[in-house]
Amino acid sequence: MAINIVGAITGVMSCLCTQNCLQESLGHHIRHLRRPKRNLNKLKSLLEELDARKVDMCAKLNQMWLQKGMNPKKEVELWLKNVDEIANEVNKIIREVEQESGSTSVLSPFYYSSRIKRGELIEKKMEEVRELLEKGRFADDSLAETSPQKGQTLPTTKLMEHETTMKNLTKILNFILDDRVRIIGVHGMGGVGKTTIMAEINNRLLRENRLFDSVIWVSSSKDMKTEELQKVIAGKFDIDLSGFQDETSGAATLFEAFQRRKKFALILDDLWEPFSLERVGIPIPTVENGCKLLITTRRVSVCRGMETDRDVKVKALTENEAWDLFRDKVGDEALASPDIKLIAKDVAKECMGLPLGIVTVGRALRNATDISEWQISLMGLKASALNIEQMEESVFSRLKFSFTKLKDDTSRSCFLYCALYPEGNHVDANELIEYWMWEGLLGAVDSISASKQKGKIILNELKYACLLENAADNEMECVKMHDLIRDMALTIMKTDP
Incomplete structure (x- = not known):
């Protein structure tokens, strides 16, 4: 048996020398025959170390994205890609070694030829893994960078915690995900929370990178004309339209700006009159371009005029939700008194679930511990005296605008x-x-x-x-x-x- 093995090895060596003797020494080949598993175990250990470094790096990248909205640099993305590729290659080698173990006779010249080639490949992969380990020593400040601004994150309120609001939010998000729905209308009376819901929608679309290339928020104003709307939108793109002679030129410029942003979501808040998208310079959302237009308005007629595909009516909060919001705005100090808490519930009911009214009244009475102040406020609300600070300015001025627009x-x-x-x-x-x-x-x-x-x-x-x-x-x-x-x-x- 020993003579046969020696003969087989000699045959392999002669075969190998014919092809490779000019490049490699006999000792180089013998090294792969003596301890075949040692280098494979070393390679496994190096791969485990590389995988651990990748896990740590991904954790840092995820934290940087969540806290600062930063994305990996191109060099880091390439390193991660190379790590995945070499991991696949090494795992393939390990599987092949396990499958071939015992399947080829040790007397066969091909057994030793295969072992030598496998040993050379393992050594090569060990070197590549070490190189990646060395290249993966990135400093934290060189891992990621701030992405180009995709849109503007807006502040939201505690209102988003309520079931009524969340139902509307979910309904709108489902319409956004529906490819067939291009224009979405959100309507309801002034102060009911339309803007708050859309602000949350805006922020969620910004966090979800795969949906839109840009998210654009535009606040409309009373009696806004076409040219005024163009200027507001242009401001979002850092474009100055003051040098343009007419609205047609401005529309062409805005159209090009929208096109450069590819797949966009445009949110028009508090729209009072329908208008022509082409006249302003807004590309018409289609199934093909994947763009969406979302509008908030107090009028169903505006939704119809804008040819919305789906409409969502925002209704007032339930009594329990209204009390939760009111209690949050008033604060615990005032409600520590059972007598005041009893009156406070009646005050909250007088706001009839309208978030704008609840917030305004609640803030005006925050930490008020004089029961007479609560009694006067309740009587004022019931008698429509409305002497509560800022009530006229914050709530009724908005509600009254619906009246003046008749x-x-x-x-x-x-x-x-x-x-x-x-x-x-x-x-x-x-x-x-x-x-x-x-x-x-x-x-x-x-x-x-x-x-x-x-x-x-x-x-x-x-x-x-x-x-x-x-x-x-x-x-x-x-x-x-x-x-x-x-x-x-x-x-x-x-x-x-």
């Missing part, structure tokens, strides 16, 4: 008339229109039928503006007025009879 004095008079009904009352829609007629609020109309038709148009306008809401009633069509909207209407009638 198309004419006839619609405004009909709206104010609704405030004469008791608080929380469900009003028969047909009865309301008839009262408008008998009071002469609908003006001179040729026939009763035409007058009723005009009344229905105005009623729909008030509902679309979220100044009236549909009320649940199985037998007849009813409407109701949100309590804060009613308070606003009563204030208008007191100041301007």
Whole structure:
């Protein structure tokens, strides 16, 4: 047996020398025959060390991305890619060694030839792994860099913790993920929390890198014209449109800027009138380009005018949610008193689930420990006196704008008339229109039928503006007025009879 093995080795050596003797010594080949497993175990240990370094580096990169929004540098990405590649190569060698063990006779020249070649490959991989270990000694400040600004992160509030808000948020996010939905409308009365929800949407889209190349937030303003909207959008792109002669040139420039941002999500907050996307310079979202347009508005008619594919109505908070938000704004110091806490719950109810009203009243009464102050505030809210600090400015000025945007004095008079009904009352829609007629609020109309038709148009306008809401009633069509909207209407009638 020993003679056969020696003969086999001699045959292998003669074969190898024919091909390689000019390049390598006989001792170099013998080294791979004497201790075949030692180098393989060394290679395994080096690979484990390399994998540990990769795990540590990925943990640092993940922390830098979460805390500072930083992404790996190209050099680091290449190193990680090379680590994965060599790990696959080494694992393949290990599997092949395990599979070939015992499958080839030691008397075969091919056994020793294969072992020598495998040993040379193992040595080569050991050197490559050592090289990667050395190259992987990156300093922390050279691992990652800040990415180009994809959009602007916006502050959000505790409102996002409530179930009602989260349902709306989830619904909007599902529409965004639906390739068939291009334009999404979010509507509801002023102060109900539309902007807060969309701010959270904005931030989530920024964190989710795979969805959009850029996320653009634009706040609309009262009676904003086309050129004014163009300038606001241009400001997001650091473009100066002051030198352009007309809106067409500005539209062409904005269109190119949007195109450079490829797949974008544009959020237009607080839109009051529909407009032409082409006229402003906004590319029309399509299934092919993957872009999305999201708008918030107080009017359903704006959603229709913008040709939204899906609409979401934002409703008021539930009583429990409203109390949680109110309690957070008031603070624990004031609510430590059982008597004040009892009144505070009534104060929170008077805000009727409208987040803007809850936050404003809650902040005005924060840490107020004088029970008489709470009693006066509650009486003021119930009597529509509204003397609470900043209530007029923060809440009613916004709600009142919905009133001033009604198309004419006839619609405004009909709206104010609704405030004469008791608080929380469900009003028969047909009865309301008839009262408008008998009071002469609908003006001179040729026939009763035409007058009723005009009344229905105005009623729909008030509902679309979220100044009236549909009320649940199985037998007849009813409407109701949100309590804060009613308070606003009563204030208008007191100041301007």
